Amino acid sequence: MEEQTLIIIAIICVIAGLPGLYISSQFVRIDDPRILSSVTGKITSIDDKESIIIINVEMDNVLPVVSFENVKVKKGDRVKISGELETYKGKLEFVADKIEKK
Numbered sequence: 001m002e003e004q005t006l007i008i009i010a011i012i013c014v015i016a017g018l019p020g021l022y023i024s025s026q027f028v029r030i031d032d033p034r035i036l037s038s039v040t041g042k043i044t045s046i047d048d049k050e051s052i053i054i055i056n057v058e059m060d061n062v063l064p065v066v067s068f069e070n071v072k073v074k075k076g077d078r079v080k081i082s083g084e085l086e087t088y089k090g091k092l093e094f095v096a097d098k099i100e101k102k
Contacts, residue, residue, distance in 0.1 A: 038082045039063060039094055040102065043075050057081065057094075067096040078102040 041059040055065040057079065065081055066088075073079055083096040 037084060038080060039065070040080045041078070043073055043077050043079060046073070046075060055079075055096075055099075064091075064093045065096050065099075066093055067099060069096075071096075071099045073099060073101065 039057060039059060041057040041063075043055055044058045044062060045056045047054040051068065053067045053069075053071060055067065055071075055073070056062050057065050065083075078101070080100045080102055081094065081096045082098040083094055086093060086095050
């Protein structure tokens with residue numbers, strides 16, 4: 001094959017392949033339990049609303065933690081939280097299944 005033919009085939013593969021990869025990635029969800037299934041840190045603030053509690057936990061940075069259950073923790077407590085990392089309104093937050101004092 002000529003070099004020009006190979007270049008044309010490569011360009012066609014790139015043009016067809018990239019949108020194909022993007023479209024297929026929209027249907028894939030990663031359910032890997034090893035991806036941030038627990039966090040440990042110090043509580044920096046607690047916002048108790050009607051049906052949820054939002055706790056900011058300081059690790060290397062501050063991560064909002066959402067709990068739908070009533071928990072007995074206060075600012076300054078060190079906690080270990082089990083749950084999963086999710087995106088809500090474009091921001092990362094950790095949804096707690098279990099909160100333990102350390």
